[in-house]
Amino acid sequence: MAQTPLQPLSVGNVVSAAFRLYRDRLKTYVGVAIRATLWSLFAVVLIGVLCAIVIPIFLNVFETQSAAFAISALILIPLGLFILFYCGAKSLLNLALISKLAFGMLIDRPESSKEARKPLQSKLWRFFFVNFLVTILLFIANLSLSLVQSALLGVFQLFLSELMLGIFTLLVAIASMVAYSYVSSRLLIPEVPLAVEDNLGVTNAIGRSWDLSKGFAWRILGIFLVAFLISLPLYVIAALPFILSALRFVSEASSWASGTPSPTILLNILTTFGTSLLLLFAMNIFLLPFWQALKAVVYYDLRIRKEGLDLQLRDSQI
């Protein structure tokens, strides 16, 4: 008999479960997260290298600088976009893979990352387009809310006193944020059904995220809030050297007004700053799997509530 609690999970338990999954398979998940990050880095590096190669060539060939830059742009922009999209897709695939592995653990059908990755390769571009479409949808939501906000303020400022207007602006801003949060929470997990279920198209995957989250948007937001709270310690620890170096910089800067800064102190501050950036980068690699595992647990919990996944699984075990 399965040891997962086959029932809907409370907000706190979803987060604890995600953390537990993350902790138990840390090495595997971080390995996949590194691959995801490397793909993103690779895109940036490749584009940089290409620019460094192409632009000087054309600068030599053409007489005018503007012509050289124009031709370079003509070649580099489409190429660059393709590289960004391809590497982005690879990166997103790896992130979704973590969610798929986590979900497998939840339904007691664990897989190795190699096995789980295979069926995902054919869906590579779908991962990209899902992300792209969600970004556009969120952008539209944001835009609409801003327009409504401006319209409301424009109308009400005609007959409200300054104080009331200030309060009204604040309330409208809060309402706007709440509405946006609601929409984001409904569109949060499309890559999980895309990775886990078969034969899902781009719009279907987004539709799954939307349908499954119906009636549970605030719960999802609560879950992510609690998860953010427990990831805070890691972010703070990583940022600590940065904060210290920033403080140091501020205290030293006052003495520079009188004279030139000492190179040793400057170097010191820069190294601490650099260390902090590296730490933040490393922390991000460590935290990405946690967020993906969380999405998997949210998906699992929603399927239990909406589709009785636990009842179906229970049936197949006995």
Next chain:
Amino acid sequence: MRLFNRITLLTPESVELEFTLAGIGNRALALTIDYLIWYLFLAIVLVFTAFLLDTLDLSLALLPGGTSNPELWIFAIMGLIFFFVYIGYFVFFETLWHGQTPGKKRSKIRVIRDDGKPIGLQQATLRSLLRPVDDFLFIGAFMIMLEKRERRVGDWIAGTLVVQEEEAVTAAEFLVSDTARDLADRLWQAADLSGLSPDDFAAIREYLRRRSTLFPDAKKQIARQLTQKAKSAIALERIPKGVTADRFLEAVYLAYQKRE
């Protein structure tokens, strides 16, 4: 996989009690709620202090042979009150509500001693006094996440654990139709309900409890699945005509309960 830590405690009477540890998520949620309420109380104390400092030092200075530094007295007294609220919020609630604070109540978790007994004043005070250590650089959070029994420094020193409340298996709150009751009586006569395992019964019960949130397609499929299973388990040849899967399952549920 085992998602939550379960521990078994041996009480002084050699009784084994099994609990599920609270988990970092629940504790973080409880802490957030508690801190918000706690800060509210502390803010009230501070505002009150400011108010006192504004109004009272005038009158105190007028007292015959009055103190030269009424502000210091006010600081001292309010400082003491602040300290008491600081420590007292958690001590008060955890002692009075047997290990729960408003936040913990919301997350359905509870502080208990590590021998299973409810916590007393001593443990609650120790936990509260050590709270600043746990808050410093999130030491407490790390300990909860990494330690085997999810204890922070306060728990470790005070000998307490934080566990999830066991949900009492109450009478399920779902409506059962009258047709189901009649059907249950007929089933009771016609079929052998001892063939239904407790697991199957639990599955039917869960379905009946949660069917309102299920997607319609999924609901139909699961109802069908469960009906088939129940039918073969209780050796019923056919389901009576005009009886939907839902009604049938309700009837089986009622009939099974009658066995007890």
